[in-house]
Amino acid sequence: MKVYEVLIEYTSSNLDRLFSYFYEKDDPIQLLSRVIVPFNNKLVCGVVININQVNETKEEYIKKTGFEIKNISSVIDKEPLLNEELANLSLEIANYYFAPRISVFFSMLPPSLKPKLSSQNKPKIAYESFVKVIDNNIDNLTKKQIDLLNKISTQQTIKKSECPTSILSSLIQKNKVEIFKKEKNRMFFETIEKTEKLTLNEEQKECFDKILNGTKDTYLLEGVTGSGKTEVYLQVAEEIIKKQKTVLMLVPEISLSYLMVKRFMQRFERVAILHSKLTPSQRYDEYRRIKQGQVDIVIGARSAVFAPLENIGLVILDEEHSETYKQEDQLPYYHALDVIKMRQKYHNFKIILGSATPSLETKSRALKGIYEQLYLKKRINNLPLPKVDIVDLTNKNNISSESALLSNSLIEAIKNRLTNHQQSILLVNRRGHSPYVSCRECGYVIKCPNCQVALTYHYMNNKLICHHCNYEVDMITKCPKCNSNKVFKGGFGTEKIELEIKKIFPEARVLRLDSDITRKVNLTNKIINDFSNNEADILIGTQIIAKGHDFENVTLVGIVLADIGLAIPSFRANERTFNLITQAIGRSGRAKKGEAIVQTYNKNNFVIKTACRQDYMSFYATEIKLRKLLNNPPYTFMCLLLISGKKYDEVEDASDEVKRYLQTKFNEIENVFIVGPSEMFIKKLNDLYRKKIILKYKDYNIVKPIINDLMLFFAKKRNLSLIINVNPHEDY
Numbered sequence: 001m002k003v004y005e006v007l008i009e010y011t012s013s014n015l016d017r018l019f020s021y022f023y024e025k026d027d028p029i030q031l032l033s034r035v036i037v038p039f040n041n042k043l044v045c046g047v048v049i050n051i052n053q054v055n056e057t058k059e060e061y062i063k064k065t066g067f068e069i070k071n072i073s074s075v076i077d078k079e080p081l082l083n084e085e086l087a088n089l090s091l092e093i094a095n096y097y098f099a100p101r102i103s104v105f106f107s108m109l110p111p112s113l114k115p116k117l118s119s120q121n122k123p124k125i126a127y128e129s130f131v132k133v134i135d136n137n138i139d140n141l142t143k144k145q146i147d148l149l150n151k152i153s154t155q156q157t158i159k160k161s162e163c164p165t166s167i168l169s170s171l172i173q174k175n176k177v178e179i180f181k182k183e184k185n186r187m188f189f190e191t192i193e194k195t196e197k198l199t200l201n202e203e204q205k206e207c208f209d210k211i212l213n214g215t216k217d218t219y220l221l222e223g224v225t226g227s228g229k230t231e232v233y234l235q236v237a238e239e240i241i242k243k244q245k246t247v248l249m250l251v252p253e254i255s256l257s258y259l260m261v262k263r264f265m266q267r268f269e270r271v272a273i274l275h276s277k278l279t280p281s282q283r284y285d286e287y288r289r290i291k292q293g294q295v296d297i298v299i300g301a302r303s304a305v306f307a308p309l310e311n312i313g314l315v316i317l318d319e320e321h322s323e324t325y326k327q328e329d330q331l332p333y334y335h336a337l338d339v340i341k342m343r344q345k346y347h348n349f350k351i352i353l354g355s356a357t358p359s360l361e362t363k364s365r366a367l368k369g370i371y372e373q374l375y376l377k378k379r380i381n382n383l384p385l386p387k388v389d390i391v392d393l394t395n396k397n398n399i400s401s402e403s404a405l406l407s408n409s410l411i412e413a414i415k416n417r418l419t420n421h422q423q424s425i426l427l428v429n430r431r432g433h434s435p436y437v438s439c440r441e442c443g444y445v446i447k448c449p450n451c452q453v454a455l456t457y458h459y460m461n462n463k464l465i466c467h468h469c470n471y472e473v474d475m476i477t478k479c480p481k482c483n484s485n486k487v488f489k490g491g492f493g494t495e496k497i498e499l500e501i502k503k504i505f506p507e508a509r510v511l512r513l514d515s516d517i518t519r520k521v522n523l524t525n526k527i528i529n530d531f532s533n534n535e536a537d538i539l540i541g542t543q544i545i546a547k548g549h550d551f552e553n554v555t556l557v558g559i560v561l562a563d564i565g566l567a568i569p570s571f572r573a574n575e576r577t578f579n580l581i582t583q584a585i586g587r588s589g590r591a592k593k594g595e596a597i598v599q600t601y602n603k604n605n606f607v608i609k610t611a612c613r614q615d616y617m618s619f620y621a622t623e624i625k626l627r628k629l630l631n632n633p634p635y636t637f638m639c640l641l642l643i644s645g646k647k648y649d650e651v652e653d654a655s656d657e658v659k660r661y662l663q664t665k666f667n668e669i670e671n672v673f674i675v676g677p678s679e680m681f682i683k684k685l686n687d688l689y690r691k692k693i694i695l696k697y698k699d700y701n702i703v704k705p706i707i708n709d710l711m712l713f714f715a716k717k718r719n720l721s722l723i724i725n726v727n728p729h730e731d732y
């Protein structure tokens with residue numbers, strides 16, 4: 001008698017355990033395959049985690065355990081979903097991040113293979129019918145039949161859809177040809193011509209040699225865009241593939257990495273692409289191709305870190321500082337680099353971390369010698385970085401009479417580009433028209449009923465929208481409180497700057513790119529292509545436009561307000577602002593000499609000053625001292641405990657209770673700090689009040705079991721939830 005222990009599809013943490021089932025049919029069930037089981041009078045999907053042989057009969061076993069044990073209804077997979085490495089990895093991630101193991105399976109697998117009832121109707125393997133010859137003898141055939149037979153014979157196989165139906169069926173009837181099925185790959189790749197590898201320059205060669213021959217397992221390849229990092233990735237990858245090993249290449253966001261993907265496809269034959277923007281069929285087909293060992297390289301965004309590659313010899317994390325490598329919108333809250341390091345223990349591969357502005361954590365590890373530090377200091381084309389002007393907005397004389405938001409020098413510079421048929425980019429890191437709407441009479445600010453933050457006015461659809469929960473209402477014409485019509489739109493976002501620019505330069509062709517546009521229709525590619533093809537003069541946008549793209553005719557970048565990100569109460573605010581400014585400035589002068597104009601109220605702020613000089617090392621030197629002073633990463637590890645619920649008092653009481661619980665447990669343990677409870681920056685989200693407690697510690701092994709106990713302790717609390725975010729990217 002066999003007992004099957006099954007993990008079911010619900011992600012709630014109190015169902016994160018195994019349930020026993022019998023199976024009385026003959027077909028075998030594999031470990032780690034999906035099954036359909038009855039659970040709470042419903043059918044659900046589950047994964048078989050253990051199969052135990054027991055000596056008792058069914059009745060004896062039920063009597064012994066005292067549980068009613070039901071039968072598995074049906075079996076979905078004939079093979080295991082995951083190999084042993086990935087199965088163990090799922091457990092390691094679940095434990096490390098306090099996530100239900102089923103949620104880890106969800107992240108690891110493409111939609112068609114997710115252990116969910118709803119994945120049953122997701123795409124299956126698609127087949128295409130082909131025809132092949134089984135008898136070449138042309139006796140008794142008509143002229144048309146002979147022609148078709150010859151055609152198939154010379155091409156060996158031919159798609160069924162390419163044969164005239166009636167002639168084909170006569171040939172089949174006469175046993176001349178037969179039809180067979182082949183798996184179809186629904187992933188579409190344009191034909192890309194192969195290119196030869198370039199001769200590495202001295203700096204590149206040195207990096208290449210060190211990565212291949214060095215003894216360290218992780219390499220920080222630091223160099224500005226255009227310094228030749230990608231060429232080093234390509235050539236190291238080639239060496240690894242020559243040794244019959246595979247390569248995993250992660251990029252922050254696939255839509256911004258088109259050129260990178262293309263360059264890999266130009267160099268290598270067996271490449272797969274994995275990311276969430278593919279259709280479910282494509283993801284399924286690519287996934288299976290990888291699993292069947294048909295590819296040498298996988299390129300993808302965060303979740304590609306789970307690609308079922310065997311024998312991995314190299315993992316590249318491009319733009320390693322990018323926040324997109326940390327999943328924070330759903331469980332498990334994993335960071336791709338943590339997962340890479342877990343997989344490294346199994347495969348023993350080398351890791352390349354590439355960046356122009358490494359995260360403080362990575363840089364400090366490189367300086368300590370934990371990672372090997374490699375530099376590419378020169379740009380390949382020797383173009384100088386753009387000349388940067390800082391405009392002090394506190395000096396009223398600098399502000400143009402044509403717009404309260406733009407300076408004379410920025411307007412002059414745009415004018416100059418228009419005359420010279422060159423392009424400009426304006427960075428405004430906030431979407432919408434105005435970030436708040438208030439009443440001039442009584443001061444009332446319109447807020448989101450679910451989140452209690454100010455609603456943003458959107459000009460495009462004349463709505464007020466919450467940027468946290470997407471709640472929306474029509475724009476008001478009168479104050480809902482005092483009925484005055486003195487409605488004031490405060491601050492600015494991309495839409496407002498767009499309107500101002502169009503007013504000042506009515507003849508200019510202006511494009512805007514922010515997530516309002518990319519979400520509605522997939523216009524991103526069109527806008528980027530149009531701008532690349534010089535079909536517009538000015539591109540206005542949020543951080544989306546600061547990353548990745550190479551626009552040859554852009555010679556001006558204007559940052560409308562560099563200070564926006566600095567005010568966010570996160571330990572990473574400085575780092576993020578520095579990265580954004582340097583990246584934005586870097587869009588100027590990719591092929592011609594460029595300029596950047598940075599508008600700020602804080603011209604003496606070290607973040608703005610160092611970013612404008614593109615001086616990463618000075619930024620690092622100051623910022624790392626602040627991190628030390630405030631005991632923030634990389635000087636400590638961090639875990640964010642987020643307590644939320646519908647009633648403020650309950651959330652407050654529970655937070656205090658959690659704090660007391662932790663205090664007794666951590667009493668006398670050195671180097672563990674409990675910070676809070678304090679309000680989250682967004683105090684209420686989706687109708688839930690939120691409070692946080694931050695744990696800071698040096699040794700996760702001490703903290704982990706205590707958080708585990710805390711979760712059990714907290715599980716008894718009704719109406720409240722506790723979210724654990726280990727190594728959060730942000731702490732607000």
Ligand code: ADP
Nearest residue numbers: 198199200201224225226227228229230231380
């Ligand atoms: P990064 O990844 O740091 O932005 P790339 O590898 O993309 O840099 O290089 C920038 C440009 O220089 C690309 O157009 C690339 O083809 C070219 N390039 C890189 N290395 C060489 C080389 N050794 N010789 C000639 N051109 C090179």
Ligand code: ZN
Nearest residue numbers: 439442479482
């Ligand atoms: Zn009012």
Ligand code: ZN
Nearest residue numbers: 448451466469
């Ligand atoms: Zn809201």
